[in-house]
Amino acid sequence: MRVTSLIAIAFLCVANVAGAQTTAWGDPDLQGVWSNQTPVPLERPAALANKPFFTKQEAADAEKNALATTLKNVSAQIATSGEFNEIWLESGKGRVHRSLRTSLVIDPEDGRIPYTAEGRRRWETTPNLATERMTGTTLRTGTWEDRALQERCITADTMFFPNGFYNNYHRIVQAPGYVVIVSESMNAPRVIPLDRRPHVGPNVRSWLGDSRGWWEGKTLVVETTNFNDKRRFQGSTKDVRLVERFTRDDGDTMTYRLTVTDPNTYSKPWTLENVMWRSDEQIFESACHEGNVGLANILSGARAQEREENGK
């Protein structure tokens, strides 16, 4: 008995020394600050329709050119005045997953989200900065409630996939029976029990949903349901089910996979894959509403424009 304990202790010590990949209580250790910033787009662009993989050189170039590409895309869409730069934007830090995919979506094979007609329509009419770009029509400005959830500081989806700009850092903390993931954007924390307890009842709905986790070998699996019907993740409804998989590749990277299921919106489940790379930095306190004068100015600008059009 005593020998067995000593061996167990010795094993734990060795595991901890060898890259600290196991916690003191024996779970895989995912703790630390991780970024999922990447230059890889969510869906495969039309120009790369027949090219699912980068070469190593192309991936290196995509990382190297990420900031310049982002700046070019932004200035093609809106008038900028120098505020978009390498200090504000973290685009240049992004990495390409070692699979070298040209889109985050890996299933279906074409790298595109399998929308139903109804699902696509719902997503196109959702106030979101992505739908604004996708449809080429600007968001309505009647009230702040017409604006995107990101602008309103309510929630962002940076854990599921990064926004291309900033705040794509996530701090993972573990305790026996729990994993906590704190996303920098919106200071959004998720406390995830690992004891296989059931989800809360179907009448309880929230912006961040209800997460339950478990281990499959080295992989942390997190299932999230119970979203409210106002938050549309890529057009989904409150029935959406998200399953995330976090797998440590080596000391400094993880593979993140997300499978999205919602028959109201997609013809079949789809999966994205991304890299999470370790950062030695802390995460910011993202005070989204501090100095959030943009939102008020968008609305007052729209009112001024209305007065002008009415000839007053």
Place this chain on the structure above:
Amino acid sequence: MKFIERFTRLDNDTIGYQLTVTDPNTFAQPWTVENNLWRSDEGIFEVACHEGNYGLANILSAARAQEKR
């Protein structure tokens, strides 16, 4: 300003909480509050503070209306 918080388990269902606030620019001496945290078997809500936060906008627009009078 400096905060020192002390969390002490008093029994299975109670944590004693103390907060000591020190800021010589503001207070003549450090001061301390004490309170108990009592265990709940419920989950906590997701406080979506800015969802439907009409009060803040209405306070400002009502103040503008008052100024016009």
